[in-house]
Amino acid sequence: MxxxxxxxxxxxxxxxxxxxxxxxxxxxxxxxxxxxxxxxxxxxxxxxxxxxxxPSKDAIFTALLSGLLDTWLAPLQAMDPNGDPMEEILSYMQRKLQMSRDFPRESRLFANEIVQGAPRILDILSTDLKDLVDEKARVLRQWMDQGKIAPMHPHHLLFSIWSLTQHYADFDAQVQVLMDGEDPYEAAPEFLETLFRRMLTP
Amino acid sequence: MxxxxxxxxxxxxxxxxxxxxxxxxxxxxxxxxxxxxxxxxxxxxxxxxxxxxxPSKDAIFTALLSGLLDTWLAPLQAMDPNGDPMEEILSYMQRKLQMSRDFPRESRLFANEIVQGAPRILDILSTDLKDLVDEKARVLRQWMDQGKIAPMHPHHLLFSIWSLTQHYADFDAQVQVLMDGEDPYEAAPEFLETLFRRMLTP
DNA sequence: CCTGAGTTTGACCGTTTGGTCAAATCAACA
DNA sequence: TGTTGATTTGACCAAACGGTCAAACTCAGG
Incomplete structure (x- = not known):
């Protein structure tokens, strides 16, 4: 014992x-x-x-990641198969955008790791994240089959939500420079709302 | 001398x-x-x-970056103010997507640096890139004012092109895992073509 | 106040890192 | 072929790195 x-x-x-x-x-x-x-x-x-x-640098990193994983996956978890498709996707997207605004360090932590080939989290990605993504991809496909949203590749739809929202956190240094310090989160919510609404309308 | x-x-x-x-x-x-x-x-x-x-590790990095800069900015440079707005933007996007496919290492090189706050290239971003982006943002704004494409924040439009295309190179490790090794570039061109066409149509 | 477990630290260790240097080797040209 | 400048290398260095350890200190409960 x-x-x-x-x-x-x-x-x-x-x-x-x-x-x-x-x-x-x-x-x-x-x-x-x-x-x-x-x-x-x-x-x-x-x-x-x-x-x-x-006990080690590795241990700190691992503890940090496993403590963050649930929080990080929560928005996708929360996407309700029984909700209104358009509203579910849009509010998932807005939640992700808010996470970029409120938790940019968490976003960059994962970004750093994945850009470098995800050597320390590949197993997490290919189990926890993969299962969740496959599950939600099926939900998206159903919604498309039912004609509730425009048909498209579900995985690419998810990628587009991730890349568009996390861009503001991960590439903040570049965004700041190019926008003269103007707050990107002022226009982003409406910009992305419009984008996805047009994209998803059947 | x-x-x-x-x-x-x-x-x-x-x-x-x-x-x-x-x-x-x-x-x-x-x-x-x-x-x-x-x-x-x-x-x-x-x-x-x-x-x-x-002479040093820094010197290698600097030489590598400055040698790559022109190639990296070429697609945006090539966006023609006198061309057809919709086609210019779409072909710019497709060129960026092809660069993600053909030069993923270059994409990740910049991604790595920017995610970490761009400490070594902030001056390049705030001069060369900033000038180019400001110039093209004006072109986009003109096109919008002329009603050729839907009105939106020009910078966010550029960010959306970058994030959506570079995602496939920068986060390749994640994309590979989640798509079971299916080639993302098979569906991506049409997916993004449709996305941007819907987004840009006035 | 005493005691023992919990906490903190200076000194230290082996390895890795960016970089140097003198000497050895190579390649081109007269 | 000889000579000179270009190229290559083994040996080396100081600093930074992840990590260890015994000793010192702190703190709560009796």
Whole structure:
């Protein structure tokens, strides 16, 4: 029997602080580009102290990812097969857009990893995400067969939602420069609403 | 006067080999994640030999980027203000899609850098790219004012073209997993053609 | 106040990294 | 063929890296 001690008050606080710092650093520099010292500094801890709470850099990254996965997949999970097709898709898209606005670091964390071939999360993608996507792709196909939305490749439809919304978080540096600092999220909701409404109308 | 010697046959060949290897490695791991040794190996050279042709890792990266910039911006450059608006935008989009298919490493190279805040290319983005984008945004706005295409935010229109096309290259790892290895470029051209035609029709 | 578990740290280790250098080798041309 | 500049390399260096460890410190419960 492996002994599991209940986490103390300090453990709870420090683990949370470390994961917050890790999100900040990993999302900005990627796994390889981030250093344990950077994370420790961002968390206000010494390196050995940080490694007292997580055994390795890998462990921090893994803990961070698995803690984020549910939150990250929640919007797609929430797409209701029994709801109104057009409204379900549009509100899924708007939720994704809001996540780009409110959680850009989480978006960049995944972006960084996937652009580099997803070496550390390929198994998660090909199990959890794949199952969810296949399930929702079937729902989309049904809606198309019923003539509720225009027929198209379901996977490409999902990709288009992801790319259009996450672009504002993942490529924020470029967006900021090209828009003279104007807030992209001012026009984006209406722009994407119109785009998808036109795209999905049968 | 700084003496500039004409590059020898060997210099030409090795510089090209190194830049090709650098593209392979940088696009896969990002600047920080790539090592000089990796690039040297990929180029079939020893590390000191590689550093005989480029003074530093930074110099390789810079040379690679500046050599790629023109190619990368060419499709947008080619969008003709005097052409038919709908066809110009659609063929620009298709060219971008083909570049994702044919030059995914170049796409990921830029993606990696921008996701991490574009620390090494922010000046290029805010000068060369910004000027080009502003110019083409004016063209798009004219077309909208003339009623040739539906009115919308020009910058967001450009972002949508970029994100939708580059997604297939930048997030290829994810796309491959979710499509069971089915070639995404089979359906993508028609999918995006339809999408943008609906989106742009006045 | 005492005690023991929980927490923190400075010093340290082996490896990897970007980069240097003198010496060796090669290639071209007179 | 000899000579000179171009090319290549093994050995090396300092800094940065992920991680370890024993010792010191802190804190809650008795």
């Amino acid at each position: 492996t002994e599991k001690r209940a986490p103390t008050r300090i453990q709870k606080k420090n683990r949370a602080t470390i994961l917050e710092a890790a999100l900040e650093v990993f999302s900005q520099h990627g796994f390889r580009g981030a250093t344990v010292d950077q994370i420790a500094n961002a968390a206000g801890l010494s390196k050995p102290n940080l490694l007292y709470y997580f | 700084t003496e500039k010697r004409a590059p020898t046959r060997i210099q030409k060949k090795n510089r090209a080999t190194i830049l090709e290897a650098a593209l392979e490695v940088f696009s896969q791991h990002g600047f920080r994640g790539a090592t000089v040794d990796q690039i040297a190996n990929a180029a079939g050279l020893s590390k000191p030999n590689l550093l005989y042709y480029f």
